[in-house]
Amino acid sequence: MFxxxxxxxxxxxxxxxxxxxxxxxxxxxxxxxxxxVVFGTLLAMMRLSSFAPLAAAAGAYVNLMRxxxxxxxIFWFFFLVPWIGGWLTGGGTxxxxxxxxxxxxxxxxxxxxxxxxxxAGIQSIARGxxxxxxxxxxxxxxxxxxxxxxxxxxxxxxxxxxxxxxxxQDTSLVYVISATDFLGAAVKVANRDYRLVxxxxxxxxxxxxxxxxxxxxxRRLQTRVAVLR
Amino acid sequence: MHYNWRWGxxxxxxxxxxxTWLGYLLAGLGWTLATALCAWAIALVLGSLIGTLRTTSHRxxxxxxxxxxxxxxxxxxxxxxxxxxxxxxxxxxEAWGDAIKQTPPPWASFYPAVLCLxxxxxxxxxxxxxAGIQSLPRGxxMAATALGLRRTQxxxxxxxxxxxxxxxxxxxxxxxxxxxxxxxxxTIGLLELTGxxxxxxxxxxxVFEAFSAAxxxxxxxxxxxxxxxxxxxxAVRVPGLIGAGAPTGH
Numbered sequence: 001m002f003x004x005x006x007x008x009x010x011x012x013x014x015x016x017x018x019x020x021x022x023x024x025x026x027x028x029x030x031x032x033x034x035x036x037v038v039f040g041t042l043l044a045m046m047r048l049s050s051f052a053p054l055a056a057a058a059g060a061y062v063n064l065m066r067x068x069x070x071x072x073x074i075f076w077f078f079f080l081v082p083w084i085g086g087w088l089t090g091g092g093t094x095x096x097x098x099x100x101x102x103x104x105x106x107x108x109x110x111x112x113x114x115x116x117x118x119x120a121g122i123q124s125i126a127r128g129x130x131x132x133x134x135x136x137x138x139x140x141x142x143x144x145x146x147x148x149x150x151x152x153x154x155x156x157x158x159x160x161x162x163x164x165x166x167x168x169q170d171t172s173l174v175y176v177i178s179a180t181d182f183l184g185a186a187v188k189v190a191n192r193d194y195r196l197v198x199x200x201x202x203x204x205x206x207x208x209x210x211x212x213x214x215x216x217x218x219r220r221l222q223t224r225v226a227v228l229r
Numbered sequence: 230m231h232y233n234w235r236w237g238x239x240x241x242x243x244x245x246x247x248x249t250w251l252g253y254l255l256a257g258l259g260w261t262l263a264t265a266l267c268a269w270a271i272a273l274v275l276g277s278l279i280g281t282l283r284t285t286s287h288r289x290x291x292x293x294x295x296x297x298x299x300x301x302x303x304x305x306x307x308x309x310x311x312x313x314x315x316x317x318x319x320x321x322x323e324a325w326g327d328a329i330k331q332t333p334p335p336w337a338s339f340y341p342a343v344l345c346l347x348x349x350x351x352x353x354x355x356x357x358x359x360a361g362i363q364s365l366p367r368g369x370x371m372a373a374t375a376l377g378l379r380r381t382q383x384x385x386x387x388x389x390x391x392x393x394x395x396x397x398x399x400x401x402x403x404x405x406x407x408x409x410x411x412x413x414x415x416t417i418g419l420l421e422l423t424g425x426x427x428x429x430x431x432x433x434x435x436v437f438e439a440f441s442a443a444x445x446x447x448x449x450x451x452x453x454x455x456x457x458x459x460x461x462x463x464a465v466r467v468p469g470l471i472g473a474g475a476p477t478g479h
Contacts (some may be wrong), residue, residue: 069447071423080437173307183308196316200315203311204304211304213305
């Protein structure tokens with residue numbers, strides 16, 4: 001079945017695939033995870049706020065992001081970011097490039113999903129803990145930082161990591177704005193050497209190995225970080 | 230640094246003869262729904278089968294179905310799309326591959342998109358079905374067995390009807406995901422809603438009108454489905470469970 005295939009193309013292009021492509025993919029995943037978790041946690045705190053307009057605004061943002069396809073969001077930000085950048089700096093539209101456009105997109109998009117995870121995490125903390133924090137004289141931010149959020153993060157760590165594995169797979173969609181991520185690099189080699197079958201199978205195997213290893217790790221972690229009650 | 234808004238663009242003739250841009254986008258919604266629904270049909274059948282098999286006591290069947298789930302869950306949807314579209318015709322016998330390559334335009338990307346999305350969604354449904362079955366009390370299966378039902382009869386008449394009623398809410402969000410994921414098929418040339426918004430943007434340069442319209446159409450479609458499913462959930466809820474709310478008097 002694989003008679004006419006040239007698997008040597010993988011060996012030849014491996015340095016390019018890893019140096020250009022995988023670096024892009026992993027950096028994007030890491031930055032979007034960091035930004036997404038921070039922004040998502042803020043959104044979760046807003047959604048749980050007793051100040052109704054703040055809660056409504058955060059809820060609207062999260063629901064909007066979750067009802068639109070990621071591909072459309074990528075397009076939106078790809079065209080929107082130069083205009084917003086130009087508006088902020090007061091000049092014409094500014095070019096930010098595919099990478100930073102992608103970082104902004106994925107941070108904003110994944111924040112909605114991380115928000116829902118963190119909201120569940122915060123809600124899983126006993127109400128008495130917040131009361132105890134206030135009784136000790138801590139203010140809202142101190143209670144959040146020292147009491148609620150550390151526990152919420154710990155409880156939600158497996159879910160946050162699972163979402164990050166999904167994020168890692170989703171970053172392949174930057175293909176639609178012609179960015180050179182791992183898949184994008186493979187597509188370029190595949191079209192140049194006309195070796196689509198070999199390259200796409202290889203890409204699938206690499207994504208599978210990384211995601212599978214990640215999900216197995218999360219499964220192990222799940223039993224380790226579980227708090228016995 | 231001045232964007233020229235032209236909302237009237239939607240009523241002007243599109244690149245498709247005899248169609249306005251609005252009609253062009255709505256036809257895109259038609260393709261989106263057609264792709265999602267066909268994929269959903271495949272996913273529901275395959276997913277229910279795999280999910281059910283994973284709860285049986287045949288060790289090898291359970292393992293095989295587990296491997297199936299891991300396989301489709303750990304490869305990005307876009308890569309799977311490319312595998313169905315570019316790679317599969319090359320791996321099939323030559324005559325079949327040639328027949329696939331000669332399929333006329335919309336169908337050449339529609340069939341792979343449906344198959345890809347169907348298999349991709351099936352593992353998510355399988356996980357929901359498995360979780361649903363495992364959430365039922367073990368006594369249900371024992372009672373079915375005690376009544377003299379065979380294993381398949383017990384699943385068909387006792388276990389699965391309850392499971393589907395319980396997992397309806399997560400199935401709804403999976404269906405919404407299925408609609409959203411169908412946008413990935415633009416990468417293999419299917420002009421569904423997002424693909425058409427992109428085409429409209431390239432043709433008219435009215436970026437924000439095109440994407441606003443697409444976003445709005447997705448939101449409305451989402452809302453309609455959520456409201457419809459809420460009614461369905463209400464109609465088929467299992468009496469006595471927390472999700473069913475307080476019992477109503479008769």
